[in-house]
Amino acid sequence: AIISANDTTPPVIHSVVLDPTVVAPNGSINVIVTATDASGIASVTADGVSLADAGSDTWEGTITAAGAPGTYNVTVVATDASNNSNAATDNSATYEARLPATMYIEDVVVMPGGNMTVPIMVFDTVDMSVCEINFTYDPTVVRMTDVARGDMRYSFKFNVNNGSGWMRANALDVDGLSGNVTFAYLTLTAVGNKSDVSEMEFEDSRLLDVSFKEIVHIRRNGTFIIWENVPPEVTNVSRAPDTILYDNGRPRTPGTNSSLLSAYVTDADGSITTVTINLSSIGGSPAQPMEHISGDLWEVTTSATEVAINAPDFTHQLAITATDDDGGINDTESIELTVLKRGDVNGDGLVDEMDVDYISNYVAGLEPEASNPPGVLAGDVVGEAGDPIGDGVVDMMDALYIAKYASGMVEEP
Template structure:
């Protein structure tokens, strides 16, 4: 015993040293365990696992007899809701386990009877009674109690009935299907970089939308990684009321002159996730030759365009003056850029 503290789990009672030719001279034929607080004798307990599976999937529950001494045989009946789950197999366990001798599966009534014993030796401690395989026939979020409705345990030596308690389990059907992301788009899909200077209204802002569906546990969260364009790597998108569309508006301060695939992540009520991408191109205002820099080549190109020696550059990129744009490309735009290059104006 240990008067100073209680013990749980696998506990060493004592160590016994044996010297002799017999490799297995000892057998535990009787044992009594007492609760540390109540001083009551700890009764054996038949326990069946809590288990879960997705619709159409199968999983196996372990039926255990815990805290038992000198167990020889037993019979149990487990009942369940057949609209949720069916039993498809019963097998014996390994190690400290009885041997399943017979089983009766009735998926109409919702019961499985199991008889198990071991004629060769008794079993003490935590003993595997059987493995029961269940198949989910219902839908999320169906569940049913796995009720040990009848049970009897027999002592190996005396053939007496062993008193015990039971602990029922639960079979739950879970959602393992991720959300479906459709129509992930940017409006606009090409924008100007944002540097604090005014732009033609709307040219530096995009609205990112994603339609997300989940018919089982429902969509609870949608985020997008805006770090490539200078935003949060876990930006929350808001659901548009009455729709399945999740949205966020953003500008771009980084990732200029690049086309990005911004990753959308959707999470449902069962913590399943799915991802998609939204394409977005960020242009540098004033970079009419599209080399990723603002330099004299850009102002020269505008000058040559104005005298008919080059095609018209992009109005989105080239309309710099006034700050809000005037819908034209003129010498004012070239002049503004030239003054910026010598430090007399802010970046366009």
């Protein structure tokens, strides 16, 4: 009712209460205004939103926070019930639109029986003094085998039930922590089978700041996956050349005492970290690194400084071991490399008078040597004027050198 046309005194706004004063962008804020006037109060608005008369000089309503982060004033206008509608304005109340904090646990992927330690984080918090959670998981897939305190310094308590699959925990910090805060570290162990999946869910959570006020936050749940690594694949193994001479240090025709070993190595679900090859049977390292050339190609050049003689088979299986970034290993492939002794023309693994006879019979046209010529690779042991490189043919000059070696007069061919 209009009481007086002569009322020129504006209303008195006694108080403006906002709850909460820290809110997510576009969040809701409750507004309570206490205002009086001799003529009575006709209306009260907050940021243009009409408030409802709650009685006892109190007006209540809900406004929407600004959409962008920042600190904002709320403009309250109280209008009296006189003919001239006197109004009072109060813009002293403020609120902060703040991006919500995020409670977060990362996704976990382990192999069967494996474990991983991961943090529970609270990102973008301000003055957090209390963190309280109720965390659930599938105990047929994953067990919580350890829980450790994070950054909050006053207290940390937890209760784990692996039978039912839950963990409750709380922590205090009387000074408050801001920014990205680690609440706890969880060690999670896979107990299920490959391809099993468990949700890791913050069923409930509560954050309080140093002023005992709720911290608005969202929850980002995680997933625990038991995954069986696909090991690397080794294909297209090759050697060039496929047969070389044992290298005792005496000069040889270039290219006859070394071979380029190569393989293509791929990994379907990760990347290759190392590729090695076992050269121990030819005097090398049992885990000789192969070099990554480009793409999927790995190579190494080797010679044979020692040879295990197993006549008449002089072929060595050089096993390749490929390892990926998840620890997966493939050691099923190998490269075949044949290593001959220079001067061993009859293939018995020895260099002696029998090799001299073989060459002599061949040169004389005697069978069966005449129909089975000695190989140039093993038989060409010397050239003109004793040249250790050889001359590309097998003849009596080579027979002479082998005879002198068998007699202890010259070094091994």
